Amino acid sequence: MKPLSRRLPDLTLLFVSLLTVAYFFLTHEGLYDLDDYYYARYAHQLASGTFRVVPDPRGLLHDPLKERWLIFGPVAALYRVFGIGIITGTLWPLLCTLGCAVVIWATYRRREPVVAAAAMLLLGLHYFTLNLTNYLYPDNILMFWCLCCAVALRQGRAGPGRPGRWGAGFAVLNFAALLSKETIVYYLPFYLGLLAVDAFRRRHGRFWASAIGVGAALLGASLAFYQLYTHDALYRIHLIEHTNEFLKEGNFLVGNRAALLARVTYQPLQFLVGTGLGLALVLAGAAAAGRHRYAASDAGFWLALAASTLAFYWLGSTSLSQYNPITLLPRMTTPLLPPLCLAAGFGVRDFVRTGRGGYVLGLLLLAAAAWLHNSLSVLYGLPGLYFLVAAWWLRPAASGLAQFSSERLAAGTLLVLALALSIRPVYFMRKPGVSSYFQQQRVIDRQLRGPARGVVFVDDFLVGNYDFSFGFRVPPGLRFRRYSAADSVQLAPGEQAWLLINGSTLTNPELTRKLIRYSEAEVLARFPRRRQLAREGQVTLYQVR
Numbered sequence: 001m002k003p004l005s006r007r008l009p010d011l012t013l014l015f016v017s018l019l020t021v022a023y024f025f026l027t028h029e030g031l032y033d034l035d036d037y038y039y040a041r042y043a044h045q046l047a048s049g050t051f052r053v054v055p056d057p058r059g060l061l062h063d064p065l066k067e068r069w070l071i072f073g074p075v076a077a078l079y080r081v082f083g084i085g086i087i088t089g090t091l092w093p094l095l096c097t098l099g100c101a102v103v104i105w106a107t108y109r110r111r112e113p114v115v116a117a118a119a120m121l122l123l124g125l126h127y128f129t130l131n132l133t134n135y136l137y138p139d140n141i142l143m144f145w146c147l148c149c150a151v152a153l154r155q156g157r158a159g160p161g162r163p164g165r166w167g168a169g170f171a172v173l174n175f176a177a178l179l180s181k182e183t184i185v186y187y188l189p190f191y192l193g194l195l196a197v198d199a200f201r202r203r204h205g206r207f208w209a210s211a212i213g214v215g216a217a218l219l220g221a222s223l224a225f226y227q228l229y230t231h232d233a234l235y236r237i238h239l240i241e242h243t244n245e246f247l248k249e250g251n252f253l254v255g256n257r258a259a260l261l262a263r264v265t266y267q268p269l270q271f272l273v274g275t276g277l278g279l280a281l282v283l284a285g286a287a288a289a290g291r292h293r294y295a296a297s298d299a300g301f302w303l304a305l306a307a308s309t310l311a312f313y314w315l316g317s318t319s320l321s322q323y324n325p326i327t328l329l330p331r332m333t334t335p336l337l338p339p340l341c342l343a344a345g346f347g348v349r350d351f352v353r354t355g356r357g358g359y360v361l362g363l364l365l366l367a368a369a370a371w372l373h374n375s376l377s378v379l380y381g382l383p384g385l386y387f388l389v390a391a392w393w394l395r396p397a398a399s400g401l402a403q404f405s406s407e408r409l410a411a412g413t414l415l416v417l418a419l420a421l422s423i424r425p426v427y428f429m430r431k432p433g434v435s436s437y438f439q440q441q442r443v444i445d446r447q448l449r450g451p452a453r454g455v456v457f458v459d460d461f462l463v464g465n466y467d468f469s470f471g472f473r474v475p476p477g478l479r480f481r482r483y484s485a486a487d488s489v490q491l492a493p494g495e496q497a498w499l500l501i502n503g504s505t506l507t508n509p510e511l512t513r514k515l516i517r518y519s520e521a522e523v524l525a526r527f528p529r530r531r532q533l534a535r536e537g538q539v540t541l542y543q544v545r
Contacts, residue, residue: 008414009109012117016101016124019422020133024094026429028134030086030437036136037465038065040089043075044472047084053229064239070145070179071138084471086437090134096144097133100124100338103147107155112297112345114352114410119345121414122280123337125421127428128330138181139331145177146184147338153194154301156207167210175218182240186316186335190308237320244319263325268314271328276379276424278368279417280340285364286347286357299346306339348417351387352410358391375424382420386413436504439536443500444469447534447541453477454496455489457527457544459505460515483523496543499527503538 031037042065045051065071074092082088101120108116123129132140152173156166177184198204223233232238272278284306287299313336317323326332351357365384369377390409440462448456449470458466458480466480467473474480481489483499491497505511506520524530530542 006110006113008410009105009113009116009120012120012414012418013101013105015418016120017098019425020094020097020101020124020130023130023425023429024090024133027131027431027433028086028090028437029433029435030441031465031468032135032137034464035065036089037468038063039068039072039075039136039138040084040468041472042066043072043079043089044084046073046076047079048472064182064236064243067236067239068138068180070176071136071141071181075136084468086441086468090136093136093140094133096141097124097129099144100129100140100147103144103151104338104342107151108342108345112349114349114414115342115345117345117410117414118283118348118417119342121417121421122283122344123341125418125425126280126337126341127276127424128333129337130425132331132334137331139334142177142181142183143334143337145173145180146187146335149173149177149184149187150302150305150338153191154298156211157194157198157204163204163207164210167207167212168214170207171211171213171215171218174215175222178222182236183332183335186309186312187305189312190305193304193308241319241321244322244324260325263328264315267328272333273368274372274376275330275333276376277333277337277340279365279379279383279420280337280344282361282364282368283344283347284340286350286361287343287345288347289357290347290350290354297346299343302339302343302346306336306343309336309339348410348413352406352413355391355394355409358387358394362386362388362391378423379420383416386416434504434508434510436502436536436538439539440500440502441469443534443536443539443541448478448498449475451475451477452496453494454491454498455479455481456498456500457481457483457486458500459483459502459523461505461511462500462502483518483526486526497545498533499523499530499542499544501540501542503540 031040042051071092075089078088078091082091101124104116104119104123108119129140129143149170152166152170155161156163156170174184174187195208198208226235227233272281284303288303291299291303313326313333316326318326351361362384365380365387369380369384372380390413394409452475454477456466456478460482463480463482477495489497501520501523503520506516506518506523508516527542527544529545531544532540533543534541
């Protein structure tokens, strides 16, 4: 039988995978916003052969999402195999999320089993990693490519084993990331710094020659493609700059200058701790403090990449023409997560090997818990108490590591991390949904897919994406209008009118702040002559006259 430490990565991979899949199905809320709808629509166009590569005819901002081929391209393939649906449409982000755990497992399960297990927990059970699995957003997909790029870079420079192939793979993976989301640029300062160091020391030449050659060929092909179809080789860059110009009233230098100092000083730290990443930051700090004891390990590589990426996120700009720091949103941190969590894994390894630093780790985590003093405090408080107790137990005057084996200490540490990180995801897995998407879909499938002709009155959220409910093939005689259009719609002979009410949508706090300005009672008052046809949970369909 394998020693306990050798089985930890396998058990961790299984646990993370099962929890991720469970979270995906138990918390799925259907379409979330405009972005996932647009990606789904582009995937359908690609799958059906109606996708067109054309620029915005007016040269304005529309639409950067259309250039992210590796977001909707794989979804198009899934549509062709499994059909169009919200589960099919979000399998790609789920697979990429699981892929991150598999890549970490495959890379370190033999050499650094504790690092592999800790990194899988910190990355895979981070709440916002899980939260992004069931939305067709680019962030977890980009995170997968970022991790693969970094692993290829590390492997290609680690030894003599076929550096040319690793270099070519590194270039291809970065190009794949670029076709997913432009924020792979977060890694560019690290790449350039490493290239400069290697050039100065005259090493890893074959790796870099291959990477630069293949990368230049791929980038050249991309520029030629855009020149051919849009007559602008730098179309993607100009598209992003047009978007920034369109939105400049809300940026820090035009509409929000007073908030700039806070944004580039304390707010990122406040944000990172508030989203749960403080645990990984503290453990990565432990790895940095103990790095001199393990000079031959990969800890320095992941620490440097994490620090470079964090600096870019903290101080970088979304624009080349104006300084506009990156929005403090959890999904914007996904390029940071792989190097940060792997660096933190080395911090866990250092602790279980030496037993040192437990008091510092515990006090820092308890300070973060006290600072937040909210429900998220348990994420910091539980490991903080554990590290304090472990440090006391392992003090030189007590039994020490000799009597309490490092394998048991590793298992106990990982168990505490798994427990602390699982609390929030499990809470949301048990919480009722807020969209009633699947109930609404069942009502539409049963009542509105036949040869019915007429108009369906729906809320302001559904009116923008109702065609997705029909696999982008709405019955030809069916029209959808918002509730407020009831007085202006004229029915032709033989047509009917329906009223579809989703009570969850009308009370969803994310929608009622801006989009939904009416209650269910107000909607029903607008349609006094109605007859209920179907009801599924909070979703009701009426026939109206």
